[in-house]
Amino acid sequence: MPDEVVRTLTVDGVQYAYRRLCRPAPETEPIVLLGGVFQGLHGWHPIDTTLNEKADVITLDYLGDGTRASAQYISPAQASRAVAQAVDDLGADRINLLGYSYGSVIAHQYALRHPERIARLMLGGVPTGATxxxxxxxxxxxxxxxxxxxxxxxxxxxxxxxxxxxxxxxxxxxxxxxxxxxxxxxxxxxxxxxxxxxxxLNAEIAVTQDRLPSVPTLVFSGVHDTLTPVPQQRAFAESVDGCQFTVIDSADHLVILERPAEVADLALRHFTEGIGSCIRVGVRSESVP
The missing domain is CATH 1.10.210 (Uteroglobin)
Structure with a gap:
């Protein structure tokens, strides 16, 4: 079993926690995972254990996510400040950052504010606005x-x-x-x-129109995603300089639950700069303008 450390921090007067799975002699920068609203610290199995074979893995509980005694709504901008605080607490110069669904909005906000801290960025199920x-x-x-x-x-x-x-x-x-x-x-x-x-729901959470800085970025989607449809995610990827876009077959918005091996493989290849090599059957990558 990997060493596990859980730390509690406070931002804007609200407590939150992050969990670190430690890896002796990691092969790449720490991998920070930001998931859906209810995903939480322990909501990434088995992806987190697979990623932990190559790097330290960090998962976060979100501020004001409804799972603790606070009804306060915390915006993605505030949550991105919590991520920044956790990264500082880790002592990491740079991170690999994976944001999925609501977590992709937070990751996007963090990347806009701290591009120098990101080695590689991966976003999936990106909310771009309700259809x-x-x-x-x-x-x-x-x-x-x-x-x-x-x-x-x-x-x-x-x-x-x-x-x-x-x-x-x-x-x-x-x-x-x-x-x-x-x-x-x-x-x-x-x-x-x-x-x-x-x-x-009232906040209508979506990525902003701000243009991401030039960091190696991969956007991925389940081919049958009805919540954040593929055309919208591809259009978002086209707005990111040098971005690569990937579709995973036989999956919808819950691709992380339905195809965890494919998502983990894709993440490891991206975070270790091996995205150009052969990837799993059912995963289709494309470059976008």
Missing amino acids: PEQQPYAQAIAATIAEGDKAKVATLLVEIMLCMDPDVEVPHRDLVYRCLRRTLLRHLHSPHAMVGLQRS
């Missing part, structure tokens, strides 16, 4: 939050994140559906979770 098709779901979630029906809220959240088209092949969709719904329901019973979720 017209998603508006009815968002309205239904808001109405159900107001009703206080946690079970229905959990169901709606899973259904907006998963590709529910029965004609589309997504591995282990039923299992992912059940596990994710159970996890979300557990979080929604935490103090202030429903309030925090509503504030997150």
Whole structure:
């Protein structure tokens, strides 16, 4: 088992924690993982253990994510300051940074402010703004939050994140559906979770239009992502100088749960500058203008 260190810090008067999986003689800079709103410190298995074979791996709990006794909404800009504080606390000159879904917005904010601290950047499931098709779901979630029906809220959240088209092949969709719904329901019973979720919905979280500095960047997406569709993510990748864009087959927005081996392999190759070499079947990389 790798050595594990958990540190508690405070930013803007709110406590948060980060976890470090230590690797003797690491082969690349520390890998910092920023995931979805409810992902938390221990939500990256088995990807974190695979990445830990090459580097120290750091995972974070988010400020005000609804899992602890604070209903305060913390913006991505504030969360990126928490990341900056954690990186300073690590004593790392530079990091490899992977942000997924909500975490990609935080990673984007951090990269804008601290490009000199990033060795390589990887963003997936990048929110670029709600599509017209998603508006009815968002309205239904808001109405159900107001009703206080946690079970229905959990169901709606899973259904907006998963590709529910029965004609589309997504591995282990039923299992992912059940596990994710159970996890979300557990979080929604935490103090202030429903309030925090509503504030997150009101914020319409998306990456800003600010142009990323020139750091080696990879954007990736599940091919059937209905929450952050492939065309939107490809367009975002085109706005980043020298960016590479990758699509992973048989996966949707929950690609990290559905294809963890492929995501981990992709990350290791990017973070060790081996992205140009042969990658796994079902992973398609392309350069974008």
